[in-house]
Amino acid sequence: MRYPAALPAGALGTGIAAGIFLPFPVSPFVLAIFWLAALTAILVGRERLTTLCLVVGFLACGAQLGHRA
Numbered sequence: 001m002r003y004p005a006a007l008p009a010g011a012l013g014t015g016i017a018a019g020i021f022l023p024f025p026v027s028p029f030v031l032a033i034f035w036l037a038a039l040t041a042i043l044v045g046r047e048r049l050t051t052l053c054l055v056v057g058f059l060a061c062g063a064q065l066g067h068r069a
Helices: 006-021 028-044 047-068
Strands: none
Touching: 006 047, 028 047
């Protein structure tokens, strides 16, 4: 991967835009679930599931930040 930070940065930016234009609150419980799912996927050795959980986690974090903006 040439730019490893591009995927999380894109997901975070998309989440922020979604949070600003579609204001819906994201529960911290939902954020914790995605991060725990990513940790579990890392420990099990499922790389694609880890990437998916991290992207969705960054998207949800961005939506929370956008909602607060």
